[in-house]
Amino acid sequence: MTTVTAPLAAGSTTAAGLPAGRVNVADRVLQKTAERAAAEIIGVDAKNVHVEIVSARDTAVLRVTTPFPVPRLDDTAAVKAATPVLEAARAAQGELQTRLTRLFGREVSRVDLTISGASAPQRKRVL
Template sequence: MTTAATTGPVIPGHVSIAPRVLQKVGGAVVAETLVVERRDVRVEARDDDGRLALSVETPLSIPALTADVVVPAGGVLGTVRSLQETVTTRVTEITGRAVSRVDVTVTGSRLEKTGPVR
Protein backbone atom coordinates (compact mmCIF):
# COMPACT_ATOMS: atom_id res chain seq x y z
CA MET A 1 0.00 0.00 0.00
CA THR A 2 1.32 3.43 -0.83
CA THR A 3 1.54 6.24 1.68
CA ALA A 4 -0.52 8.51 -0.59
CA ALA A 5 -3.64 6.47 0.18
CA THR A 6 -3.00 6.38 3.92
CA THR A 7 -1.73 9.86 4.81
CA GLY A 8 -3.80 12.78 5.98
CA PRO A 9 -6.88 12.93 8.16
CA VAL A 10 -9.42 10.13 8.03
CA ILE A 11 -12.70 11.53 6.75
CA PRO A 12 -15.83 9.38 6.78
CA GLY A 13 -17.20 8.57 3.36
CA HIS A 14 -16.59 6.51 0.28
CA VAL A 15 -14.35 7.23 -2.70
CA SER A 16 -14.79 5.40 -5.97
CA ILE A 17 -12.91 5.74 -9.21
CA ALA A 18 -14.84 4.95 -12.38
CA PRO A 19 -13.46 2.04 -14.43
CA ARG A 20 -13.04 4.42 -17.38
CA VAL A 21 -10.62 6.54 -15.34
CA LEU A 22 -8.65 3.47 -14.26
CA GLN A 23 -8.44 2.40 -17.92
CA LYS A 24 -7.17 5.85 -18.96
CA VAL A 25 -4.53 5.85 -16.20
CA GLY A 26 -3.42 2.33 -17.15
CA GLY A 27 -3.27 3.27 -20.84
CA ALA A 28 -1.17 6.35 -20.11
CA VAL A 29 1.28 4.31 -18.02
CA VAL A 30 1.61 1.66 -20.76
CA ALA A 31 2.08 4.23 -23.54
CA GLU A 32 4.71 6.14 -21.54
CA THR A 33 6.57 2.97 -20.54
CA LEU A 34 6.68 1.43 -24.02
CA VAL A 35 7.02 4.74 -25.89
CA VAL A 36 4.00 4.04 -28.11
CA GLU A 37 1.03 6.19 -29.06
CA ARG A 38 -1.67 6.29 -26.37
CA ARG A 39 -4.35 5.76 -29.02
CA ASP A 40 -2.79 2.36 -29.88
CA VAL A 41 -3.14 1.07 -26.30
CA ARG A 42 -6.33 -0.57 -24.99
CA VAL A 43 -6.83 -1.25 -21.28
CA GLU A 44 -9.77 -2.93 -19.58
CA ALA A 45 -10.08 -2.56 -15.81
CA ARG A 46 -12.20 -4.88 -13.68
CA ASP A 47 -12.66 -5.75 -10.03
CA ASP A 48 -10.86 -8.86 -8.81
CA ASP A 49 -12.13 -9.47 -5.26
CA GLY A 50 -11.49 -5.87 -4.23
CA ARG A 51 -8.28 -5.51 -6.19
CA LEU A 52 -7.80 -4.21 -9.70
CA ALA A 53 -7.21 -6.54 -12.65
CA LEU A 54 -6.03 -4.98 -15.91
CA SER A 55 -6.10 -6.43 -19.41
CA VAL A 56 -3.73 -4.59 -21.75
CA GLU A 57 -3.54 -4.74 -25.54
CA THR A 58 -0.57 -2.84 -26.94
CA PRO A 59 2.03 -2.79 -29.67
CA LEU A 60 5.70 -2.91 -28.68
CA SER A 61 8.16 -0.23 -29.67
CA ILE A 62 10.97 -1.69 -31.77
CA PRO A 63 14.25 0.14 -32.47
CA ALA A 64 15.20 0.85 -36.08
CA LEU A 65 17.42 -1.91 -37.41
CA THR A 66 19.96 0.65 -38.62
CA ALA A 67 20.61 1.81 -35.06
CA ASP A 68 22.80 0.10 -32.50
CA VAL A 69 20.16 -2.25 -31.16
CA VAL A 70 20.18 -2.99 -27.44
CA VAL A 71 17.95 -5.97 -26.78
CA PRO A 72 16.34 -5.86 -23.33
CA ALA A 73 17.09 -8.77 -21.02
CA GLY A 74 14.69 -11.56 -21.92
CA GLY A 75 13.73 -10.02 -25.29
CA VAL A 76 10.02 -9.54 -25.89
CA LEU A 77 9.03 -11.65 -22.90
CA GLY A 78 11.38 -9.65 -20.66
CA THR A 79 9.87 -6.41 -21.97
CA VAL A 80 6.35 -7.63 -21.21
CA ARG A 81 7.29 -8.82 -17.70
CA SER A 82 8.92 -5.46 -17.00
CA LEU A 83 5.79 -3.72 -18.29
CA GLN A 84 3.63 -5.77 -15.92
CA GLU A 85 5.79 -4.73 -12.96
CA THR A 86 5.80 -1.06 -13.98
CA VAL A 87 2.04 -0.94 -14.58
CA THR A 88 1.36 -2.65 -11.25
CA THR A 89 3.56 -0.21 -9.34
CA ARG A 90 2.55 3.01 -11.13
CA VAL A 91 -1.21 2.36 -11.23
CA THR A 92 -1.14 1.51 -7.51
CA GLU A 93 0.81 4.71 -6.78
CA ILE A 94 -1.48 6.90 -8.88
CA THR A 95 -4.88 5.44 -7.95
CA GLY A 96 -4.28 3.94 -4.52
CA ARG A 97 -5.85 0.70 -5.77
CA ALA A 98 -4.00 -2.60 -5.30
CA VAL A 99 -3.42 -4.33 -8.64
CA SER A 100 -3.87 -8.11 -8.60
CA ARG A 101 -2.83 -8.83 -12.18
CA VAL A 102 -1.84 -7.30 -15.49
CA ASP A 103 -2.58 -9.46 -18.53
CA VAL A 104 -0.74 -8.24 -21.64
CA THR A 105 -1.51 -9.04 -25.28
CA VAL A 106 1.03 -7.76 -27.81
CA THR A 107 -0.92 -6.55 -30.85
CA GLY A 108 2.00 -5.64 -33.11
CA SER A 109 5.15 -3.58 -33.28
CA ARG A 110 5.94 0.07 -33.99
CA LEU A 111 9.24 1.66 -34.89
CA GLU A 112 10.59 3.67 -31.97
CA LYS A 113 9.85 7.38 -32.09
CA THR A 114 12.53 9.85 -31.14
CA GLY A 115 10.13 12.73 -30.47
CA PRO A 116 7.53 13.22 -27.72
CA VAL A 117 4.76 10.63 -27.30
CA ARG A 118 1.13 11.73 -27.68
Protein backbone atom coordinates in the same frame (compact mmCIF):
# COMPACT_ATOMS: atom_id res chain seq x y z
CA MET B 1 -15.06 1.28 -9.12
CA THR B 2 -15.78 2.37 -5.57
CA THR B 3 -13.60 2.85 -2.53
CA VAL B 4 -15.54 2.66 0.71
CA THR B 5 -14.42 3.75 4.17
CA ALA B 6 -16.20 2.93 7.40
CA PRO B 7 -19.30 5.06 7.90
CA LEU B 8 -18.97 7.52 10.79
CA ALA B 9 -21.09 10.38 12.05
CA ALA B 10 -21.30 13.49 9.85
CA GLY B 11 -18.17 15.60 10.09
CA SER B 12 -16.20 12.71 11.64
CA THR B 13 -12.82 11.57 10.45
CA THR B 14 -11.18 8.16 10.27
CA ALA B 15 -8.28 7.11 12.49
CA ALA B 16 -5.93 8.36 9.77
CA GLY B 17 -7.51 11.82 9.97
CA LEU B 18 -9.26 11.46 6.60
CA PRO B 19 -12.90 12.37 6.04
CA ALA B 20 -15.26 9.43 6.45
CA GLY B 21 -17.52 8.43 3.61
CA ARG B 22 -17.38 7.07 0.11
CA VAL B 23 -15.35 8.06 -2.92
CA ASN B 24 -16.56 6.93 -6.33
CA VAL B 25 -14.19 6.98 -9.28
CA ALA B 26 -15.67 6.19 -12.68
CA ASP B 27 -14.21 3.11 -14.36
CA ARG B 28 -13.51 5.25 -17.44
CA VAL B 29 -11.16 7.47 -15.40
CA LEU B 30 -9.22 4.44 -14.19
CA GLN B 31 -9.10 3.03 -17.72
CA LYS B 32 -7.70 6.26 -19.20
CA THR B 33 -5.18 6.54 -16.35
CA ALA B 34 -4.03 2.97 -16.97
CA GLU B 35 -3.78 3.55 -20.74
CA ARG B 36 -1.62 6.64 -20.29
CA ALA B 37 0.60 4.93 -17.72
CA ALA B 38 1.02 1.88 -19.98
CA ALA B 39 1.87 4.07 -22.98
CA GLU B 40 4.47 5.98 -20.99
CA ILE B 41 6.07 2.86 -19.50
CA ILE B 42 6.10 0.89 -22.76
CA GLY B 43 7.03 3.83 -24.97
CA VAL B 44 4.14 3.93 -27.44
CA ASP B 45 1.38 6.40 -28.32
CA ALA B 46 -1.50 6.25 -25.81
CA LYS B 47 -4.07 6.13 -28.64
CA ASN B 48 -2.73 2.66 -29.55
CA VAL B 49 -3.08 1.22 -26.03
CA HIS B 50 -6.28 -0.44 -24.86
CA VAL B 51 -6.89 -1.40 -21.22
CA GLU B 52 -9.70 -3.44 -19.69
CA ILE B 53 -10.07 -3.42 -15.92
CA VAL B 54 -11.78 -6.19 -13.99
CA SER B 55 -12.16 -5.14 -10.39
CA ALA B 56 -13.39 -6.47 -7.12
CA ARG B 57 -13.70 -4.62 -3.85
CA ASP B 58 -10.01 -4.60 -2.92
CA THR B 59 -8.18 -5.62 -6.08
CA ALA B 60 -8.05 -5.11 -9.83
CA VAL B 61 -6.81 -7.11 -12.81
CA LEU B 62 -5.74 -5.32 -15.98
CA ARG B 63 -5.71 -6.58 -19.56
CA VAL B 64 -3.44 -4.36 -21.63
CA THR B 65 -3.29 -4.65 -25.43
CA THR B 66 -0.62 -2.60 -27.17
CA PRO B 67 1.96 -2.58 -29.93
CA PHE B 68 5.50 -2.87 -28.60
CA PRO B 69 8.45 -0.71 -29.65
CA VAL B 70 11.25 -2.41 -31.60
CA PRO B 71 14.23 -0.85 -33.33
CA ARG B 72 14.29 -0.45 -37.09
CA LEU B 73 15.52 -3.75 -38.50
CA ASP B 74 17.97 -2.04 -40.83
CA ASP B 75 19.70 -0.42 -37.83
CA THR B 76 21.92 -3.35 -36.83
CA ALA B 77 23.55 -1.52 -33.92
CA ALA B 78 20.14 -0.75 -32.39
CA VAL B 79 18.96 -4.34 -32.96
CA LYS B 80 22.05 -5.73 -31.20
CA ALA B 81 21.65 -3.30 -28.29
CA ALA B 82 17.89 -3.84 -27.85
CA THR B 83 16.44 -5.68 -24.86
CA PRO B 84 14.60 -8.83 -25.97
CA VAL B 85 10.87 -8.16 -26.32
CA LEU B 86 9.81 -10.79 -23.76
CA GLU B 87 12.22 -9.40 -21.17
CA ALA B 88 11.14 -5.80 -21.83
CA ALA B 89 7.45 -6.82 -21.69
CA ARG B 90 7.88 -8.53 -18.31
CA ALA B 91 9.66 -5.47 -16.92
CA ALA B 92 6.84 -3.25 -18.22
CA GLN B 93 4.24 -5.51 -16.56
CA GLY B 94 5.94 -5.21 -13.19
CA GLU B 95 6.39 -1.46 -13.42
CA LEU B 96 2.80 -0.97 -14.54
CA GLN B 97 1.47 -3.12 -11.69
CA THR B 98 3.50 -1.14 -9.13
CA ARG B 99 2.61 2.29 -10.53
CA LEU B 100 -1.12 1.59 -10.90
CA THR B 101 -1.37 0.06 -7.43
CA ARG B 102 -0.02 3.35 -6.10
CA LEU B 103 -2.22 5.51 -8.37
CA PHE B 104 -5.44 3.56 -7.84
CA GLY B 105 -5.00 3.15 -4.08
CA ARG B 106 -5.87 -0.53 -4.36
CA GLU B 107 -3.95 -3.66 -5.19
CA VAL B 108 -3.48 -4.44 -8.88
CA SER B 109 -3.08 -8.18 -8.52
CA ARG B 110 -2.25 -8.97 -12.14
CA VAL B 111 -1.41 -7.29 -15.44
CA ASP B 112 -2.00 -9.37 -18.56
CA LEU B 113 -0.08 -7.88 -21.48
CA THR B 114 -0.97 -8.71 -25.08
CA ILE B 115 1.44 -7.42 -27.70
CA SER B 116 -0.67 -6.61 -30.76
CA GLY B 117 2.12 -5.57 -33.09
CA ALA B 118 5.43 -3.79 -33.41
CA SER B 119 6.06 -0.08 -33.35
CA ALA B 120 9.28 1.02 -35.04
CA PRO B 121 10.59 4.58 -35.00
CA GLN B 122 9.72 6.60 -38.08
CA ARG B 123 12.49 7.18 -40.58
CA LYS B 124 13.46 10.84 -40.66
CA ARG B 125 13.34 12.53 -44.04
CA VAL B 126 16.20 14.69 -45.16
CA LEU B 127 15.19 17.67 -47.26
